[in-house]
Amino acid sequence: SALVEAHSARIVHRDIKPENVMVRSNGLVKVLDFGLAKLMQVYPAPEAASGSNLPTATAQDTELTGPGMVLGTAHYMSPEQAMGMELDARSDIFSFGSVLYEMTTGQRAFSGANAGETTDRILHAQPEAIARFNYDMPTELERIVRKCLEKDRERRYQSARELLIDLRNLNRDSDADAPIVGPKTTPRRRATSAIDSLAILPLCNAGGDPDMEYLSDGITESLINRLSQLPNVRVVPRSRVFQYKGRQTEPQDVGRELNVRAVLMGRVLHRGTTLEVQVDLVDIAKESQIWGYHCHRELSDILAVRDEILQETAEKLRLKLTGEEKRRLTKRYTDNIEAFQFYLRGRYQWNKRTPEGFKKGIGYFQEAIERDPSYAVAYSGLADCYQLLAIYMVLRPMDAFPKAKAAATKAIQIDETLAEAHASLGFAKEFYDWDWRESERELTRAIELNPGYASAHQWYGFYFAIQGRLNESKAELRQALYLDPLSLSINISAGWPYYFAREYGQAIQQFRLALDMDPDYQLARYYLALAYEQSGDLAEASIQFRKAALLGEEPDRLVAFAHVAALANDRAEVDRLVDLLKELSKQRFVSPFRIATVFAGIGDREQAFEWLERAFEERSPWLVYVKVEPKLDRIRSDPRFASLLMRMGLRH
Numbered sequence: 330s331a332l333v334e335a336h337s338a339r340i341v342h343r344d345i346k347p348e349n350v351m352v353r354s355n356g357l358v359k360v361l362d363f364g365l366a367k368l369m370q371v372y373p374a375p376e377a378a379s380g381s382n383l384p385t386a387t388a389q390d391t392e393l394t395g396p397g398m399v400l401g402t403a404h405y406m407s408p409e410q411a412m413g414m415e416l417d418a419r420s421d422i423f424s425f426g427s428v429l430y431e432m433t434t435g436q437r438a439f440s441g442a443n444a445g446e447t448t449d450r451i452l453h454a455q456p457e458a459i460a461r462f463n464y465d466m467p468t469e470l471e472r473i474v475r476k477c478l479e480k481d482r483e484r485r486y487q488s489a490r491e492l493l494i495d496l497r498n499l500n501r502d503s504d505a506d507a508p509i510v511g512p513k514t515t516p517r518r519r520a521t522s523a524i525d526s527l528a529i530l531p532l533c534n535a536g537g538d539p540d541m542e543y544l545s546d547g548i549t550e551s552l553i554n555r556l557s558q559l560p561n562v563r564v565v566p567r568s569r570v571f572q573y574k575g576r577q578t579e580p581q582d583v584g585r586e587l588n589v590r591a592v593l594m595g596r597v598l599h600r601g602t603t604l605e606v607q608v609d610l611v612d613i614a615k616e617s618q619i620w621g622y623h624c625h626r627e628l629s630d631i632l633a634v635r636d637e638i639l640q641e642t643a644e645k646l647r648l649k650l651t652g653e654e655k656r657r658l659t660k661r662y663t664d665n666i667e668a669f670q671f672y673l674r675g676r677y678q679w680n681k682r683t684p685e686g687f688k689k690g691i692g693y694f695q696e697a698i699e700r701d702p703s704y705a706v707a708y709s710g711l712a713d714c715y716q717l718l719a720i721y722m723v724l725r726p727m728d729a730f731p732k733a734k735a736a737a738t739k740a741i742q743i744d745e746t747l748a749e750a751h752a753s754l755g756f757a758k759e760f761y762d763w764d765w766r767e768s769e770r771e772l773t774r775a776i777e778l779n780p781g782y783a784s785a786h787q788w789y790g791f792y793f794a795i796q797g798r799l800n801e802s803k804a805e806l807r808q809a810l811y812l813d814p815l816s817l818s819i820n821i822s823a824g825w826p827y828y829f830a831r832e833y834g835q836a837i838q839q840f841r842l843a844l845d846m847d848p849d850y851q852l853a854r855y856y857l858a859l860a861y862e863q864s865g866d867l868a869e870a871s872i873q874f875r876k877a878a879l880l881g882e883e884p885d886r887l888v889a890f891a892h893v894a895a896l897a898n899d900r901a902e903v904d905r906l907v908d909l910l911k912e913l914s915k916q917r918f919v920s921p922f923r924i925a926t927v928f929a930g931i932g933d934r935e936q937a938f939e940w941l942e943r944a945f946e947e948r949s950p951w952l953v954y955v956k957v958e959p960k961l962d963r964i965r966s967d968p969r970f971a972s973l974l975m976r977m978g979l980r981h
Contacts, residue, residue: 331360332489336418342366345424346405403444404437408480411448419482422492426477433459453800458780458808467560469499471780523647526589528565529553531574533596545597547673548635555639555658557781561648565589568815584613604628608638610645620645629666663701671697672707679714684723687714705747708740712753719950722884725918726948730761748779756788760950763977768792783813787822794826795953802826817846821853829957833864851880863959867896884919895931922951926960938969
């Protein structure tokens with residue numbers, strides 16, 4: 330409210346920070362110390378085209394400081410303030426967002442060992458998710474803070490009044506007895522004994538029929554996905570709880586290992602057309618059962634059973650939910666039971682993360698759509714399968730990505746609030762269309778809708794890596810890893826920005842961590858080999874390339890052996906392997922970008938650019954990393970390289 334008043338009087342504070350915000354004994358909040366504030370004339374700014382005139386000032390003020398000095402306090406400066414650019418009211422909004430973040434988490438949004446490192450983080454890094462420090466905070470507050478802290482001021486709140494309205498609406502809709510953020514210096518916990526952390530163990534397939542694993546796994550995943558979207562409870566991600574699948578475990582042991590207050594466990598038995606479900610909710614701290622659920626129902630009642638478990642679990646956890654949160658908890662994307670079952674089968678296959686699983690997943694998702702053409706999440710699943718078949722180099726990009734985009738777009742047309750569909754569309758625009766603006770828009774929209782969706786953070790991390798914004802890439806991938814720490818895909822991805830930044834020691838360490846989780850993970854082995862090669866350890870690189878070749882399918886095997894030959898300066902063997910790859914490309918997709926990196930590594934510019942051009946023509950998804958791939962450093966000075974970046978819309 331104070332900022333609304335100040336900005337209405339054409340005053341920009343320029344030093345919003347905790348020390349300048351005071352609370353009187355009667356609860357009135359006061360903003361103090363306008364020593365750096367500036368009374369400015371209003372003139373048409375770049376934003377004036379949209380119909381708004383914002384007061385502007387410069388971050389350098391010769392009346393108060395010497396030439397070249399930047400005003401403000403480092404930890405709370407806006408990016409434009411840190412760079413000495415012209416300021417307007419939106420700079421105060423960024424600083425306010427930093428203060429609000431600190432009020433809700435007890436942590437500074439941007440903090441480094443010195444002023445220079447802090448400024449770098451303000452310019453390039455994203456703060457950790459609020460939920461990491463305070464699980465009581467609503468998802469809407471996460472969205473508000475993120476919007477305040479947008480690097481690009483065009484993406485921030487455009488006025489303090491607009492921000493004030495959103496905060497008042499949040500407070501009204503929170504069902505709390507007091508404001509979400511109070512005048513304390515530490516995060517406010519709701520005055521309730523609600524259980525704030527939960528692990529949902531994989532429901533046991535009691536019948537033992539392997540063809541019914543999709544049902545028990547699918548119900549489990551559905552419970553995890555729905556409950557994890559609630560803002561005031563931490564739900565352990567799928568990858569961590571599924572490590573307990575098939576193991577005899579005690580809930581107290583699981584609770585201690587996963588650091589949760591409650592554990593939900595149970596079993597599913599399918600006989601003919603009937604379904605028997607039993608679940609138990611256990612309070613780990615009190616070592617007592619909170620609630621038990623047991624039912625015999627027709628299989629056609631599976632959605633009703635799931636909704637009953639969701640509602641009862643939320644109630645027994647004593648969660649205070651708004652009306653919107655209650656509706657979202659049990660929202661149905663379909664009422665067609667057959668469609669739902671096919672969807673569960675599709676996700677079961679998708680979670681195998683294998684080319685064969687993706688192909689089967691496509692069939693099941695199409696069956697689900699055939700039974701319910703308005704089934705939004707089935708379209709989203711279809712998009713994900715097609716895209717990863719291209720990334721895994723099974724389908725040609727031009728055969729896979731248009732289908733993925735069509736499916737994701739259809740899902741959004743059906744339900745604009747489906748985070749997974751926005752993320753899938755953003756992924757396609759990132760790896761196929763090379764439409765960077767739209768890709769970022771879709772990915773940030775996905776994160777706004779579901780801040781806990783790890784894949785959206787992962788793919789947004791890819792976006793930053795592609796652009797060469799590697800600190801921001803590291804931050805997003807750290808967030809993805811926090812949300813889903815046992816995901817093999819995210820673990821390997823977390824090493825990429827270090828590899829691209831030529832920080833090979835840290836890259837090797839992260840790739841090793843992924844291999845510790847699964848020694849047969851071919852992509853982790855391949856990138857480990859690349860990191861050793863670029864670090865100068867050619868002997869270890871050769872060993873790892875050979876191991877990767879033993880794990881990969883035929884194109885990957887040949888590319889890996891080509892790297893070994895290149896390391897040995899065996900040009901004849903490189904050419905022989907490339908000839909085999911050319912012949913293989915007549916039958917299936919072979920990544921031209923991978924072959925280009927082999928030729929670039931041995932210094933053959935002509936062959937490297939020939940294959941890069943093929944990658945461009947075929948829209949090879951791995952080509953998006955052309956700007957940052959170390960293997961291409963030997964050919965970057967060639968004018969053809971700058972031309973390629975320009976045609977892809979990437980800055981040199």
